[in-house]
Amino acid sequence: MAEHDPSYKLLFSHRDLVADLIRGFVHEDWVEQLDFTTLQRVSEIGVSHDLREREDDMIWRLRWGERWVYVYLLLEFQSSVDRLMAVRLLTYVGLLYQDLAAAGEIPSGSPLPPVLPIVLYNGEKSWWAKTSLDDLIEPDLPEQLRRWQPQIRYLLLDEQRLADTDLAGQRNVAAALFRLENSRRPEDIERVLASLIDWLAAPEQDSLRRAFVVWLKRVLLPARVPGAELPNVNNLQEMRAMLAERVKTWTEEWKQQGISEGETKLLRRQLVRRFGSLPAWAEARLEQAGEAELEIWADRVLDGSTLEEVLKEPI
Structure with a gap:
């Protein structure tokens, strides 16, 4: 995979793919309460022009009950694993909060909206970096000092390690993408394409079909x-x-x-x-x-x- 290839980012600029990514790979009860009809890019609400946006990240938001949840999707194409990925995510999420406040998206006195950081990794080697910042900080600390340390976790999706048998059982566009990336024979690709042709038949999905x-x-x-x-x-x-x-x-x-x-x-x-x-x-x-x-x-x-x-x- 070419680093930061724009065609990969183009795929994840489509709501259907991001929605299926969350539905299919965030296995938590609260996801059932998300309103996927409200899914929208942060750039569409006039925030990302101040967000110091990296070329390989995407920020989406959608309603969870009466509240917004922000999904920070970091598309990571490194051939080597970043040991300090949790530190990077801490910085990015902090900048997101700053810019949301500056754009008037956090009313005065209101709590900060929740953020789900996702690292989507498709390198050849297995991801070994810690997914929690707490695991990177000096472990032998007094409890009183430890409580002052910053905390953040991220959800890792290591595409090469996803079992193809599990992916094949899902009617899910994101799972189809991962099956394509894990394919090793032309007939494997042809089989996935047959599914995508069936799933993406609606006229409004033409842009996503072309992105594939x-x-x-x-x-x-x-x-x-x-x-x-x-x-x-x-x-x-x-x-x-x-x-x-x-x-x-x-x-x-x-x-x-x-x-x-x-x-x-x-x-x-x-x-x-x-x-x-x-x-x-x-x-x-x-x-x-x-x-x-x-x-x-x-x-x-x-x-x-x-x-x-x-x-x-x-x-």
Whole structure:
């Protein structure tokens, strides 16, 4: 996934996708009391021009009974996990409250509206960072001092670790997106597209259908079949037909790419076991390595005394 690809943000600028994200992945009783007909972007109420908006975040709000709930959706495309993500969210939520007050969205004397911070992560490695700020702060504190420490938690959705069997059982547009991202065969994509064509048939969903097509052409298919020439398709039906036509050719290409990715993952695990967490230069070298380099490094991994020795350029 390209970092901060605008087509991904375009998908999450649609109410249907955000609503299904909340319905399908926030498994808490209070969600049943949300009025999804009131879902709206914060930018639509004249706040985000002061909000220091990052290029990879979205802020929505919707009614919970008589109150507004703000959903801070952080779209995180990092290849490495951010250990201090909870600190970042503390800052972003604080800025949200400041700007809501400045925009007159919090009447004088009224309580602050609740915020649900969500981190949507689709990196290759499992997310290991703490999801609570409390877990990052020095643990051995006197109870009287600990009560003064800031607190925030965020809901993590680690897409690569979501079970496809669970996702497939949902009539949910967000789940369909995650199934597409976890797909490894052209027929897997074709199957999800068939569901999306059925679910997004209403005329008012045309914009979301087009957003899926843009994302498939810009992000998913180039990642699955690097260098392949993609025909000019304009809707999900054409995309599905194109996949069906090229399924035999692309299946073999995807299979070869999958073998290479598997070799890289295996070598990474071996290196981590021998030398501990890999520095950025080593990760970059692994990502850029060809099949010949991976084979040479795999031979060295058992005998090399240092990480530098194992990953030095082949002679």
